[in-house]
Amino acid sequence: MSSNSETETVVVGAGPAGLTAALALARYRQRVVLVDSPRAPRNSASGGVHGHVGLDGAPPAEIRSRAWKELSRYATVELREADVEGVRTTDGGRFHVALDNGDTVEAPTVLLATGVVDIHPEQVDGFSDCWGRSVIHCPFCLGEENAGRRWGVVVDNAELATFSAVAFRAWSSDTVAICHESMPGLEGARTAVRSMGGDVVTGTISRLLHRAGALYAVEFDDGRVLERETLVWTPAQRQQPVVARAVDGLKLTVDDAGYLSVDDTQCTGVPGLYAAGDLASRWKQSFTAAAAAGATAAEAIHASLIMNAVRG
Known part of the structure; x- marks a missing residue:
């Protein structure tokens, strides 16, 4: 018709x-x-x-x-x-x-x-369960609703890692950048972020530990667990x-x-x-x-x- x-x-x-x-x-x-x-x-x-x-x-x-x-x-x-x-x-x-x-x-x-x-990362168990709640794509959208929690920011470049250590203080006093060990400029970013009270953690995330979509920790593929309650992750x-x-x-x-x-x-x-x-x-x-x-x-x-x- x-x-x-x-x-x-x-x-x-x-x-x-x-x-x-x-x-x-x-x-x-x-x-x-x-x-x-x-x-x-x-x-x-x-x-x-x-x-x-x-x-x-x-x-x-x-x-x-x-x-x-x-x-x-x-x-x-x-x-x-x-x-x-x-x-x-x-x-x-x-x-x-x-x-x-x-x-x-x-x-x-x-x-x-x-x-x-x-495109949700299929290799990360729990990503879709937390998406839109404790995994957010930008602080403007849901930063206020996640304020006061321990944040992790998944990044793939050193400039963004350094930027997030400053920009996300408005919502969290405990923010770390999470990136791959092969990220160019890693050591420089780590030094800069640590000078501002933050840190850079390296590794590949394999699982998000959560309770009904409320994140409480990130698990890496080598078994390490990092306690975090909010992830800023733009897929x-x-x-x-x-x-x-x-x-x-x-x-x-x-x-x-x-x-x-x-x-x-x-x-x-x-x-x-x-x-x-x-x-x-x-x-x-x-x-x-x-x-x-x-x-x-x-x-x-x-x-x-x-x-x-x-x-x-």
Whole structure:
């Protein structure tokens, strides 16, 4: 089944970027189809979103439910729960969006706002159990909720090891950097960190000891155990499958780490195709940053649709 041919924008993903963009476009009375996966969202492990005014501490599921309710009041927004199989261009210069339920949607503009996939280290037992609680990817998100505990910061470069010894004092007076013995600049980092009251511990983590996700110690592959109650560990990430396919099929430009390249309006190298949120940024991954990118994309999409209408 195909959607109404008058659809102006398909938003793929209902995280903060997609939801914000859909709401902004709805306020402009643009005809939007918002497609989101029925699977649990990436931030479902978090007990609450932090740092966004008016929503500080609100559970992700509550925010999502409220957003769906708000969007449902707009007659120009259509909500669909499905996985997007692919996005391609048509001969008429539009985009063809295929859903996993067999439906298709066509529109002149598309916003990719799927977020990314966190790759949990499979060799570390207990990582997924602690993820989003006592294993956190950044202090801004959950540092306050882990304040006063013994922290470990998993790093792979000497500069970050030294930086964390200072930056994370706001939350913990007992912070150590954890790295591999082969890390370049190890001895210099250890000297610098120790001069500031911290330390650098080397080794390969094999298991996280926890009670229902509450970390209490880290076990290394040589049997050593280090008592820690919070780990700052930013795992590797990859693009969602639909985005990876779009990169190949539409020849999208990515940076050296695989994140989508966009301009100041969040537009990719393909006219009419926008991307906002974590899929386009490695180090600005927060609810507020994603929402801001979604708003920027919506403004640009609205302006482009108006200009195209004026030009006929």
